Amino acid sequence: MSDRRRALSDTIAAAGRIILGKERQIRLALACLLARGHLLIEDLPGVGKTTLAHALARLLGLDFSRIQFTSDLLPADIVGVSIYDREQAAFRFLPGPVFAQVVLADEINRATPKTQSALLEAMEERQVTAEGETRRLPEPFFVIATQNPSHQVGTFALPESQLDRFLMRIALGYPDRAAERELLAGGNIRERLDALPPTLAPADLLPLQQAVAAVHVAPALVDYVQALVDGTRQDPAFVHGLSPRAALALLAAARAWAFIDGRDMVLPEDVQAVLPAVAAHRLGRAQGGGHANADDIAAIVRRTPLP
Amino acid sequence: MRQRRTPPAAEPLERGCVPWLLACALATGAPHAGHLPVWLSAGAAAALLFRAWLWRRNRPLPARWLLVLVVVVAIAGIYAQYRTLLGRDAGVALLVLFMALKPLETRGRRDAIVVVMLGFFLLLTHYFYSQSIATGLWLLAAATLQTATLLRLFGGARPLPDIARRAALLLLQATPFMLVLFLLFPRVSGPLWGLPQDAHAGRSGLPETIAPGTISDLVLDGSIAFRVSFDGALPENSALYWRGPVMDEFDGRNWRPARLGGFEPARIEAKGTAVAYEITLEPHDQRWLLALDAPLALPERAFVSARMQAVAAEPVRQRSRFAFRSALDYRLNTAESRRMLDVARRLPAAGNPRARALAAGWRTRHGQPQAIVAEALQLFRGGNFVYTLQPPLLGEHPVDEFVFDVRQGFCEHYASAFVFLMRAAGVPARVVAGYQGGEVNPVDGYLVVRQSDAHAWAEVWIEGEGWRRVDPTAASAPARIERGIASALPEADALPTMTRLDLRWLRFRWEAINNAWNQWVLGYNPDRQREFLSRLGLEGIDWRGMTALLAALCALLLAGIGLSALRRRPRREPLQRAWLALCARLARLGVRREDWEGPLDYAARVAAARPELAETVLAAAAAYAEARYGGRPGDAVDRLREARRKLPRKWSIA
Numbered sequence: 001m002s003d004r005r006r007a008l009s010d011t012i013a014a015a016g017r018i019i020l021g022k023e024r025q026i027r028l029a030l031a032c033l034l035a036r037g038h039l040l041i042e043d044l045p046g047v048g049k050t051t052l053a054h055a056l057a058r059l060l061g062l063d064f065s066r067i068q069f070t071s072d073l074l075p076a077d078i079v080g081v082s083i084y085d086r087e088q089a090a091f092r093f094l095p096g097p098v099f100a101q102v103v104l105a106d107e108i109n110r111a112t113p114k115t116q117s118a119l120l121e122a123m124e125e126r127q128v129t130a131e132g133e134t135r136r137l138p139e140p141f142f143v144i145a146t147q148n149p150s151h152q153v154g155t156f157a158l159p160e161s162q163l164d165r166f167l168m169r170i171a172l173g174y175p176d177r178a179a180e181r182e183l184l185a186g187g188n189i190r191e192r193l194d195a196l197p198p199t200l201a202p203a204d205l206l207p208l209q210q211a212v213a214a215v216h217v218a219p220a221l222v223d224y225v226q227a228l229v230d231g232t233r234q235d236p237a238f239v240h241g242l243s244p245r246a247a248l249a250l251l252a253a254a255r256a257w258a259f260i261d262g263r264d265m266v267l268p269e270d271v272q273a274v275l276p277a278v279a280a281h282r283l284g285r286a287q288g289g290g291h292a293n294a295d296d297i298a299a300i301v302r303r304t305p306l307p
Numbered sequence: 308m309r310q311r312r313t314p315p316a317a318e319p320l321e322r323g324c325v326p327w328l329l330a331c332a333l334a335t336g337a338p339h340a341g342h343l344p345v346w347l348s349a350g351a352a353a354a355l356l357f358r359a360w361l362w363r364r365n366r367p368l369p370a371r372w373l374l375v376l377v378v379v380v381a382i383a384g385i386y387a388q389y390r391t392l393l394g395r396d397a398g399v400a401l402l403v404l405f406m407a408l409k410p411l412e413t414r415g416r417r418d419a420i421v422v423v424m425l426g427f428f429l430l431l432t433h434y435f436y437s438q439s440i441a442t443g444l445w446l447l448a449a450a451t452l453q454t455a456t457l458l459r460l461f462g463g464a465r466p467l468p469d470i471a472r473r474a475a476l477l478l479l480q481a482t483p484f485m486l487v488l489f490l491l492f493p494r495v496s497g498p499l500w501g502l503p504q505d506a507h508a509g510r511s512g513l514p515e516t517i518a519p520g521t522i523s524d525l526v527l528d529g530s531i532a533f534r535v536s537f538d539g540a541l542p543e544n545s546a547l548y549w550r551g552p553v554m555d556e557f558d559g560r561n562w563r564p565a566r567l568g569g570f571e572p573a574r575i576e577a578k579g580t581a582v583a584y585e586i587t588l589e590p591h592d593q594r595w596l597l598a599l600d601a602p603l604a605l606p607e608r609a610f611v612s613a614r615m616q617a618v619a620a621e622p623v624r625q626r627s628r629f630a631f632r633s634a635l636d637y638r639l640n641t642a643e644s645r646r647m648l649d650v651a652r653r654l655p656a657a658g659n660p661r662a663r664a665l666a667a668g669w670r671t672r673h674g675q676p677q678a679i680v681a682e683a684l685q686l687f688r689g690g691n692f693v694y695t696l697q698p699p700l701l702g703e704h705p706v707d708e709f710v711f712d713v714r715q716g717f718c719e720h721y722a723s724a725f726v727f728l729m730r731a732a733g734v735p736a737r738v739v740a741g742y743q744g745g746e747v748n749p750v751d752g753y754l755v756v757r758q759s760d761a762h763a764w765a766e767v768w769i770e771g772e773g774w775r776r777v778d779p780t781a782a783s784a785p786a787r788i789e790r791g792i793a794s795a796l797p798e799a800d801a802l803p804t805m806t807r808l809d810l811r812w813l814r815f816r817w818e819a820i821n822n823a824w825n826q827w828v829l830g831y832n833p834d835r836q837r838e839f840l841s842r843l844g845l846e847g848i849d850w851r852g853m854t855a856l857l858a859a860l861c862a863l864l865l866a867g868i869g870l871s872a873l874r875r876r877p878r879r880e881p882l883q884r885a886w887l888a889l890c891a892r893l894a895r896l897g898v899r900r901e902d903w904e905g906p907l908d909y910a911a912r913v914a915a916a917r918p919e920l921a922e923t924v925l926a927a928a929a930a931y932a933e934a935r936y937g938g939r940p941g942d943a944v945d946r947l948r949e950a951r952r953k954l955p956r957k958w959s960i961a
Contacts, residue, residue, distance in 0.1 A: 216936075216937055216938055218935060218936045218937065218938055220935050220936060221936055263937075264937070265932070265933070265936045265937035265938070266936060267905050267906070267907060267932055267936050268903075268905035268906075268936075269905035269907055269908050272903075272905065272908075301903055302901070302903055303903075304903055305902035306902065306903060306904075306905065
């Protein structure tokens with residue numbers, strides 16, 4: 001297992017050489033993958049969302065597909081269609097782009113709710129039902145969806161219930177000056193991506209995910225997670241508090257974070273580290289609309305003493 | 308080389324706290340406006356308004372040099388006003404100044420705490436000026452506000468009723484301590500420092516000389532002169548002559564006490580049973596006390612003068628209690644000295660010729676003093692005299708004009724004229740000033756005597772009988788003595804509102820509350836304290852005993868509170884205790900753990916701030932994390948204790 005751990009830190013380092021100055025986001029994305037969750041990146045075009053997804057797929061040796069969501073995209077464009085094969089005189093299923101280990105769903109909020117829900121169902125069930133036949137999706141299956149900030153025109157905002165299916169929501173943000181300078185001075189990103197050697201084999205991923213699920217959670221930490229979740233439920237600033245599913249997600253993400261940090265136990269620090277990514281998109285603000293921001297989450301943490 | 312310590316980060320002040328601080332400044336400073344110079348009150352108000360405006364507009368606070376300049380100018384102004392910076396008035400002025408200006412430099416939470424603490428101090432200074440119930444209530448409300456402000460500073464934004472409830476609860480929890488301190492803190496006689504003005508600059512009360520108009524002026528004053536509680540039944544109203552100063556020198560217009568020296572105290576032969584009572588005298592800044600004729604037993608440090616006045620050793624400058632016993636039936640100085648009788652017969656050489664002539668006629672006709680007295684009383688009874696507060700002004704021969712022309716007057720006119728006539732007829736006589744009657748408050752049973760009950764009457768000396776009280780007013784207007792002043796005066800005469808009959812029920816209640824406050828809160832002096840403690844079976848306890856008892860009770864209360872708090876909090880396991888102890892030690896060294904901060908984060912922060920402790924603290928935190936969150940206890944408790952022992956013991960202010 002220690003080899004795999006080392007490979008994990010190599011992965012982070014390698015990804016960090018492609019996406020500069022975003023180590024925290026890379027770690028979160030990796031944690032999301034190890035916790036078997038899906039990732040939502042909300043940010044402006046051009047800050048490196050696709051690059052991140054692509055780099056992760058390459059480094060883990062996984063196959064990668066990208067779906068550009070548009071308003072006329074249909075469910076079949078994602079899932080796949082059956083076409084008549086004259087040679088065999090039978091219908092043959094042509095799998096859609098969702099049949100890949102890493103799927104980048106770009107600008108997910110540009111598609112109609114019907115199309116969105118086709119993808120989201122696949123994410124949740126990890127299988128696709130088309131024309132009466134259920135087909136399992138590949139393993140591992142990791143969706144990175146991106147969405148534009150919802151105030152942009154021509155978007156269908158994801159409903160709360162759909163947002164809940166993403167383990168984490170992160171933002172990449174602009175690179176800092178030094179990172180951007182390095183980016184500008186560097187070569188073609190596409191070429192460098194293609195030249196990226198895998199640091200992990202696909203076969204390594206499953207044992208890693210199992211090891212993450214086995215990270216120790218002490219009763220004191222469960223108390224802390226409960227106190228945090230309770231805090232969101234008592235806070236009048238939010239419409240609803242975190243659901244039990246969200247609490248499970250928080251623990252899973254914290255486990256993955258602790259594992260990436262090289263520990264086999266979850267500390268309150270881990271919970272605090274993943275809390276913004278796990279909780280913010282699940283907490284609707286009571287006033288002014290929108291979701292909880294970083295300050296709201298920090299306030300919850302500061303209000304909740306360690307038990 | 309030792310690295311320089313960074314000061315603990317000054318926590319910035321939340322914007323929402325500012326209105327609280329301004330309210331505190333206003334609540335504690337504003338009541339002083341009445342006795343501060345106008346420029347200071349106006350300046351303080353302007354400073355607070357300016358701060359409120361800055362807050363509203365979100366503007367930056369003024370520069371520090373500007374504040375320093377304002378402070379220097381204002382202190383110079385205070386010095387110019389009072390010619391000192393010490394003492395009660397100048398000291399309070401300085402405190403109010405600081406209170407008004409401090410909000411202008413509240414940048415951090417520490418400044419805000421200074422404002423609140425200053426407010427608590429300023430609250431106390433109000434007792435220099437007033438100790439009334441209203442002041443007490445105001446200060447209680449202000450103390451609640453201050454406590455609420457502290458809660459707001461430390462507890463963050465919460466709904467207003469929530470903060471108010473918690474503040475009230477905190478004060479309520481402090482009440483047992485307050486009661487213990489109030490009841491047991493050893494009292495000293497008299498104040499430790501400057502007295503409130505209303506505690507001794509009382510009403511002057513009875514005048515030192517009597518001229519026409521002096522008592523009728525006093526009658527318009529509804530304030531209370533003294534209160535009496537009788538041990539037994541209340542004597543009849545017509546027996547309630549409260550004797551004040553005795554006037555035996557007349558200059559043609561004014562009566563005043565003659566200067567006498569070397570006289571023995573009055574000799575009183577009591578007849579019948581005596582009444583015992585306690586008088587709570589409002590301060591009048593005079594030495595005379597008021598007692599029923601004739602006082603037999605007097606309080607300590609008081610004596611009976613030659614004229615049977617009860618006199619205290621010191622002027623009465625505080626509300627004080629005096630216990631008396633008086634015989635209502637008595638004989639006074641049947642063997643009076645020649646000198647005293649000479650004084651009581653003396654008249655000015657000239658003036659009031661008609662009265663002199665009338666008296667000379669009585670003297671030749673009767674010879675016996677009793678008959679002369681009866682003749683004079685008959686004159687007042689039958690001569691169509693009118694008892695009024697607003698008599699016409701009298702001229703050069705006041706007695707003549709009163710007796711023969713205007714025939715309208717108040718008690719001092721009657722007493723003065725009567726004594727003049729007696730002296731002119733050769734009977735020794737003198738004017739006695741005091742109070743007559745009083746009114747029972749049905750709420751608490753005290754007899755209340757007001758300035759408006761002021762009265763003047765006469766005493767004549769008759770061979771074999773001694774001094775006998777004669778009240779010429781009673782002859783002319785018997786209702787005054789039997790039923791009180793309100794029923795004796797004509798309707799048109801304006802009396803103080805508080806004496807009017809229709810507002811009585813309200814007044815009775817208010818005065819009973821006030822009296823209870825005076826008797827039990829303000830009047831809780833060494834005597835009351837001794838009395839109270841002896842009722843608890845602690846007779847003869849001295850200040851050492853009281854202090855010990857005080858400390859013991861407070862310790863008991865604290866222990867009770869501590870125990871109940873401990874019971875509410877589950878006992879921590881040794882690991883957690885050891886960790887918290889280590890954190891507490893580190894906090895004293897300048898790096899405090901936030902209560903939400905995880906062990907490794909905290910250790911990293913300590914390591915950054917105090918690199919020399921890094922190794923110890925990082926290892927200890929890792930061991931703690933393993934034990935608490937990794938399920939591998941190991942020897943973490945010992946390692947934490949060991950780490951704590953290794954830390955330096957230095958104390959720091961942070």
